[in-house]
Amino acid sequence: MCEVLAPGLAVSVLRAVFQEVHVQSLLQLDRHTVYSIIRNFMRTREEELKGLGADFTFGFIQVMDGEKDPRNLLVAFQIVRDLIVQEYTLGPFVEELFEVTSCYFPIDFTPPPNDPHGIQREDLIVGLRSVLASTPLFAEFLLPLLIEKMDSDLQSAKLDSLQTLRACCAVYGQRELKEFLPSLWSSLRREVFQTASEKVEAEGLSALQALSACLSRSVLSSDGEDLLDSFLTSLLQDCRHHLCEPDMKLVWPSAKLLQAAAGASRRAGHQISASVVPLLLEQYNQHPQSSQRRTILEMLLGFLELQQKHGPEEADDNPLLGSKATLCSVVFSAVTDPSVQLQLVGIRTLAVLGALRGLLNPADVELLVDHLTRLILHEEDSKSCEAAMEVAGALAPLYPEAFSGRLVQVLSEELQTAPQEEPLQSQHSRWRRCLQALAAVSTHSGIVRDTVPVLLQCLRRAQKGNVPSGAHSVVSICQSLQRVAVQCQQDPGSGWYFHQAVVPCLLGLAVQAGMQENSSPALGKVLLEEEALTAMVPVISAACTHLSPELAAQSASHVVLLFLDGELAFLPDNSFPRSFQPFQNRQCPALAQRRLVSLLMAFVCSLPRNVPIPQLDRLLHELLALSCSCDCPFTATAAAKCFAGLVNKHPPGSQLDELLEAAVNRLEPDLAEGPHRHQALALLLWLLALLGDVALGPAVGDGFSLLMADSPDVLCKSCHADVRLMFRQRFFTESVPRLVKGFHAAAPDAKANYLKGLSHVLSHLPKPVLVTELPTLLSLLLEALSCPDCVVQLSTLRCLQPLLHDAPDVMSLHVDTLVSKFLSLTESPAMVIRIAALQCLHALTHLPPPVVSPGEPRQVRPHPVPPCTD
Numbered sequence: 001m002c003e004v005l006a007p008g009l010a011v012s013v014l015r016a017v018f019q020e021v022h023v024q025s026l027l028q029l030d031r032h033t034v035y036s037i038i039r040n041f042m043r044t045r046e047e048e049l050k051g052l053g054a055d056f057t058f059g060f061i062q063v064m065d066g067e068k069d070p071r072n073l074l075v076a077f078q079i080v081r082d083l084i085v086q087e088y089t090l091g092p093f094v095e096e097l098f099e100v101t102s103c104y105f106p107i108d109f110t111p112p113p114n115d116p117h118g119i120q121r122e123d124l125i126v127g128l129r130s131v132l133a134s135t136p137l138f139a140e141f142l143l144p145l146l147i148e149k150m151d152s153d154l155q156s157a158k159l160d161s162l163q164t165l166r167a168c169c170a171v172y173g174q175r176e177l178k179e180f181l182p183s184l185w186s187s188l189r190r191e192v193f194q195t196a197s198e199k200v201e202a203e204g205l206s207a208l209q210a211l212s213a214c215l216s217r218s219v220l221s222s223d224g225e226d227l228l229d230s231f232l233t234s235l236l237q238d239c240r241h242h243l244c245e246p247d248m249k250l251v252w253p254s255a256k257l258l259q260a261a262a263g264a265s266r267r268a269g270h271q272i273s274a275s276v277v278p279l280l281l282e283q284y285n286q287h288p289q290s291s292q293r294r295t296i297l298e299m300l301l302g303f304l305e306l307q308q309k310h311g312p313e314e315a316d317d318n319p320l321l322g323s324k325a326t327l328c329s330v331v332f333s334a335v336t337d338p339s340v341q342l343q344l345v346g347i348r349t350l351a352v353l354g355a356l357r358g359l360l361n362p363a364d365v366e367l368l369v370d371h372l373t374r375l376i377l378h379e380e381d382s383k384s385c386e387a388a389m390e391v392a393g394a395l396a397p398l399y400p401e402a403f404s405g406r407l408v409q410v411l412s413e414e415l416q417t418a419p420q421e422e423p424l425q426s427q428h429s430r431w432r433r434c435l436q437a438l439a440a441v442s443t444h445s446g447i448v449r450d451t452v453p454v455l456l457q458c459l460r461r462a463q464k465g466n467v468p469s470g471a472h473s474v475v476s477i478c479q480s481l482q483r484v485a486v487q488c489q490q491d492p493g494s495g496w497y498f499h500q501a502v503v504p505c506l507l508g509l510a511v512q513a514g515m516q517e518n519s520s521p522a523l524g525k526v527l528l529e530e531e532a533l534t535a536m537v538p539v540i541s542a543a544c545t546h547l548s549p550e551l552a553a554q555s556a557s558h559v560v561l562l563f564l565d566g567e568l569a570f571l572p573d574n575s576f577p578r579s580f581q582p583f584q585n586r587q588c589p590a591l592a593q594r595r596l597v598s599l600l601m602a603f604v605c606s607l608p609r610n611v612p613i614p615q616l617d618r619l620l621h622e623l624l625a626l627s628c629s630c631d632c633p634f635t636a637t638a639a640a641k642c643f644a645g646l647v648n649k650h651p652p653g654s655q656l657d658e659l660l661e662a663a664v665n666r667l668e669p670d671l672a673e674g675p676h677r678h679q680a681l682a683l684l685l686w687l688l689a690l691l692g693d694v695a696l697g698p699a700v701g702d703g704f705s706l707l708m709a710d711s712p713d714v715l716c717k718s719c720h721a722d723v724r725l726m727f728r729q730r731f732f733t734e735s736v737p738r739l740v741k742g743f744h745a746a747a748p749d750a751k752a753n754y755l756k757g758l759s760h761v762l763s764h765l766p767k768p769v770l771v772t773e774l775p776t777l778l779s780l781l782l783e784a785l786s787c788p789d790c791v792v793q794l795s796t797l798r799c800l801q802p803l804l805h806d807a808p809d810v811m812s813l814h815v816d817t818l819v820s821k822f823l824s825l826t827e828s829p830a831m832v833i834r835i836a837a838l839q840c841l842h843a844l845t846h847l848p849p850p851v852v853s854p855g856e857p858r859q860v861r862p863h864p865v866p867p868c869t870d
Contacts, residue, residue, distance in 0.1 A: 001040050010045040011052060014038065018059030024066045034063060035075040042082055054091025057083060061093060061100050070109060070119045077101065077127035084134045098141045101131050106149060106160040125160060133167035139176035142168065147180065150187040155197055162191070162203035169210035174218040174227045177211070181231055184211065189238060192253050205260040212264035232271050235261055243279055248295065255299040259306060266310040273303050274319035281326045290339035297334055297345045300327075304352040320359060327353070328364055335371050340381045347375065347384065351391040355398065365399050369406045376407075376437045377414065377430075385433060389440035393487075400444040408447060411438050412454045431467065432476045439480035443487055445494045452498060455481055456505050463509050463527055471529045478535035485542035496551055499543045503555070503603070506536055507562065508571035510599060511580050514592040528592050530634050533599065537713055540602035545718055552611040556604070560614045563600050564622070583622040591632055597623075598638035605645030605714045613646065620646055624663055645714040709764055732765055736773075740780065752792060755784040759795035770799075771807045778814060785821040790830050797825070797836035804843035812851045818844065 014037075017023070023034050038060065041049060049056050060083070064076045080101055083090070090097060107124045132142055142164075149161040165184070169177075177184070188211075191204035215228040239254035262272040277300065284296045307320060320327060331353055334346025354360065354368055372395075375388035396403045411434045435455065442451045458467065459477050467473040481502060488494040513527040526532060544552065558570040566580040582593040582600075604613060613619065620643060627639035643663075650656045710716055736758065743754035758780060762770060784796040800818075804811050811818065822844070825837035844852055 001044070003044065005045075007048065010041045010048050014041065014049070014052075014056070014059065018055075018062060023063045028069045028072065031067070031069070032072050032075065035072055035079065038063070039075060039079055039082075042079065042086070046086065050088055053089045054093055057088060057090050057093050057097060061096050065100050070111075070124055071117055073104065073124060074119065074127050077124075077131050080131045081134050084131070084137075090137070094137050095141060098132075098138050101128065102138075102142065102145060104128055105132065105145065105164075106154075106157045108156075129160075129164050129167055132164055133171060136172050136176045139168070139172055140179075143177075143180040143184070147183050147187055150191065155200060158191065158200050159203055162200070162207045166203075166207045166210040169207075169214040172214055174215050177214060178225075178227060181211075181227065182234075185231070185234060185238075189257065192257055193250065201256075205256055208257060209260045209264045212261040212268050216265035216268055228268065229271070232261060232268060236272065236275050240275065240279065243276070243299075244283060248292065251295060251299070255302065259299075259302045262303065262306050263309065269303075269306045269310050270319050273307060277303055277320060277327070278323050281323055281330055284330050290337060290342045293334065293337075294339070294342045294345050297330070297342065297349060300330070301345065301349045301352060304349065304356065308352055308355055318359065320356070324359060324364075328360070328367075332367065332371060335375060340384055343375075343379075343381070343384045344387055347387040347391055351394055354391070354395040357398070362402075365402050366406065368395075369399070369402045373407050373410050376433065377410070389437050392437065393440040393443045396441045396447055397444040400446045403441055403444075404447050404450050407441055408438065408450050408454070415454065415458055428472060428476075431473060435476050435480040439483040439487075442484040445491055445497075448484060448488060448494050449497065452481075452484065452501050455484070456502065459505070459509060463513060465526065470526045471531045474526055474529075474532040475535040478532075478539050481539045482542050485539060489542070489546040492546075492548065495543075495546050499547060499551075499555065503540055503543050503559070504571050506540060507559065507596075507599060508573060510536070510596050511562075511568070511571065511593075512573075512576060514582075514596055515576055515578055515580065528595060530595075533595060533634075537598055537602040540599060541606040541713055541719065544603055544606035545608075545720065547608070549608055549610050552607050556607060556611055557614055559600070559603050560619060563597070564615055564619060583626060591635070594626065594630060594635045595632065595638075597626065597635055597642060601638050601642035601645065602713065605642060606719045609649045609720045616646065616650075620659060624666055628666060641711075641714045645719070648714075649720065728765055729769055732761055732769065732773075736761060736777070740777075743780065752787050752789050755780065755787050756789060756792045756795070759784050759792050759799060763795045763799040767802060767806060771803065774803060774807050774810050778810060782814065782817055782821060785825065790828075790833060793825060793828070793833050794830075794836055797833070797840055801836070801840050801843050804840065805846055808847050812847055815844065815847065815851050 017034060017037070021034070023031055026034070052059075060079065064080075067073055067076055080097065082088075083097075104124075105128060107121055107128060109121045109124055111118075111120060132138060146161045146165050146168075149157045150165075152158060152161075185208075188204050188208045192201050192208075195201050195204070212228070212231070215231055218227065235258060239258050242250040242254040245251070258272050258276055262269040280296055280300050280303075284293055284300070287293055287296065304320075307318075331346055331349050334342050335350060337343055337346065350368060350371070354365070360368065369392075372388045372392050375384055376392070379385050379388070392403065392407060414434050415431065435458065438451045438455060442448045455477055459474065461467050462470070462474045462477060485495075485498055485502070488498045510527050510533070513525065544555070547555070558567070561567040562571070562580065563582055568576055568580060580593060582596055604619075607613075623639045623643040623646070627636050627643055630636045630639065647656070647659065647663075650659065713719070739754050739758045739761070743751055743758070746754055758777070762777065762781070781796055781800060784792050787793060787796075800811075819841070822837045822841045826834050826841070828834050828837070
């Protein structure tokens with residue numbers, strides 16, 4: 001490794017080693033030292049060593065010949081690869097170098113138990129493969145060896161040979177492959193036709209694709225033979241006739257082989273598709289049964305997907321162009337077939353057909369859109385309907401005018417009409433399907449500008465009570481709006497349009513409803529229901545998360561002042577009957593306005609961190625006061641979450657410290673006594689001492705789930721919150737010792753609260769941490785299974801199930817207790833508990849048989865099934 005050796009000394013050292021040392025007679029460590037000397041000199045004295053010419057290669061062959069230790073082989077394989085890649089002279093020793101390495105192929109090595117070196121069979125396989133596949137010079141020796149091992153009965157030898165062939169194809173040309181192509185094709189075909197192993201089949205197809213790709217890359221000379229053409233002709237000759245066999249036994253293997261070869265290059269795909277697609281279309285029309293047609297259409301789909309993969313063709317060079325009319329007819333007939341399974345394949349094929357640019361003319365596109373419209377509106381099977389919606393969303397950016405002018409127009413008209421004789425449930429189902437379809441197709445900026453006004457008009461009708469199912473319809477509209485918002489996030493123009501159109505409209509309708517709460521009739525009261533407001537939250541959140549800081553600040557200045565000062569000017573149709581003051585007169589009867597704080601939470605907690613919030617201190621003061629004093633749990637929780645989201649994004653420093661101190665001072669008196677203890681708890685769930693409180697204890701136990709679980713609307717990365725690494729582990733370290741201590745000291749009627757908190761913490765803890773701490777906590781988890789609280793039982797079962805796989809040693813020590821507890825819970829009145837207990841019993845079967853066998857008599861005894869309560 002010395003960098004100042006005099007020139008020539010490295011050569012002298014290696015000559016001495018090659019001539020005087022019988023390396024394979026040395027101990028393993030000394031042999032490893034010799035390999036290290038050679039490798040170090042190759043790294044630091046490359047030019048000197050290359051001056052030895054082929055003598056260096058011959059000398060190393062003598063050094064390596066007969067090596068058996070896997071530690072040394074890993075180094076030796078690397079040296080051989082470097083010899084080849086760094087272009088050392090191999091001279092007349094190519095075959096000898098191949099022989100000294102290929103004698104290890106295929107690798108047959110099983111690491112000894114407790115091996116401190118950690119060398120795995122896969123390490124040696126990869127090392128040897130990097131040698132064998134490093135040069136075309138080995139081809140004449142390696143390819144016969146691979147063909148021989150592919151014919152072996154050992155699956156591992158087959159897999160290694162196929163993977164090595166695939167690696168070789170990356171460096172070979174057609175000159176190296178020419179002589180062996182018939183034998184290679186014969187072996188690959190046999191592996192796909194006859195194998196019972198999916199792994200071998202998959203590797204065989206991958207190797208065939210690599211072979212076809214290698215031939216596709218070869219540059220033809222003017223008088224050279226086109227091996228790709230002759231190779232594909234041979235494939236078609238051997239596979240094509242199987243596609244026409246009445247029993248269809250070898251249809252799929254043949255199709256897979258042809259698709260693998262066709263997927264290698266555009267040229268290969270063109271030649272195979274031009275031959276196979278017309279044949280498959282003919283076969284489709286000759287087979288009347290839906291199951292056979294589905295099989296043929298799935299094969300057609302595979303070839304169409306290959307055309308899509310290779311990109312657009314020249315207009316006169318597309319192999320599908322001559323069969324376009326028949327192809328469209330077949331696909332359109334499939335989507336109208338009574339068989340749902342054939343329909344679903346037809347819909348998938350429709351998606352690929354529509355995505356092949358330049359293939360369909362405008363009339364074809366209109367017919368395609370009409371078929372999707374029919375499936376969405378009138379198909380009874382929900383899977384076909386949903387699949388059609390997804391295809392519409394995928395194709396809409398390619399044909400926006402056709403989808404806007406036909407599908408969107410029809411959906412809009414459907415939403416305006418409601419047959420009087422139609423049952424209410426059917427009306428709502430049809431309505432919901434139309435709303436979902438509008439959202440699904442809103443994947444192009446032009447279409448978004450057509451669909452959003454329709455969805456907002458539906459919301460205005462819901463406010464007036466002119467839609468079926470009231471709050472359920474509002475939820476459906478909001479779910480569609482949320483999906484549109486998410487789809488608009490990748491396009492700044494569409495995102496800002498959606499934000500400007502939707503957020504003021506939602507706020508305006510909600511504010512109007514809040515002002516008219518006490519009117520008779522209560523106009524818009526449906527928008528004030530908790531279910532409806534909760535559905536609006538993710539819409540506003542999704543509309544805000546991807547705004548630029550400048551646009552977000554512009555919008556924040558309007559929304560925050562709306563809630564603080566009642567500034568209504570930016571809302572559409574702002575002729576409101578009275579003022580909007582959600583933070584004023586917190587004890588007055590006008591509860592509705594304060595409920596809208598949930599929409600404020602959705603807005604401000606979704607803004608980027610660098611967006612300034614106007615009058616932030618005042619807003620935090622109002623939120624803190626409202627969260628602690630409001631008698632409405634929904635409002636108090638929304639205010640607390642909004643306060644938490646703003647505090648999370650507040651820059652650190654003395655101002656934040658003062659804010660937190662003021663919050664704690666405000667909360668402590670309310671936690672001690674008074675009418676607002678639950679409201680204070682919602683803002684300070686981490687006070688573990690309250691687990692022993694008779695009134696608040698169960699709520700505190702449930703609160704641990706809130707603290708550990710992901711928060712989708714406030715404290716999450718998508719809302720730009722500060723989510724620090726390993727916060728769950730830190731909370732676990734702080735809280736669990738106190739939970740365990742509190743459990744042992746608690747009164748009997750309070751112990752369940754501690755178990756509930758513990759089960760929630762552990763069920764959300766990363767698995768590696770949980771496995772480490774399991775020995776000390778398992779006794780408490782077992783006790784939690786006997787807790788009468790269903791929430792505790794379910795949380796504990798879900799916590800234990802993965803541990804039966806990941807910590808078998810610890811769990812085996814308690815198998816008798818576990819079997820008894822799980823069997824007892826299979827008789828629970830709650831079905832969800834019974835299901836979880838059965839899943840845990842199933843997981844027990846992964847423990848070693850001697851551990852589980854004693855429990856078999858209890859598990860096979862018949863148990864009565866209790867009545868279901870959920």
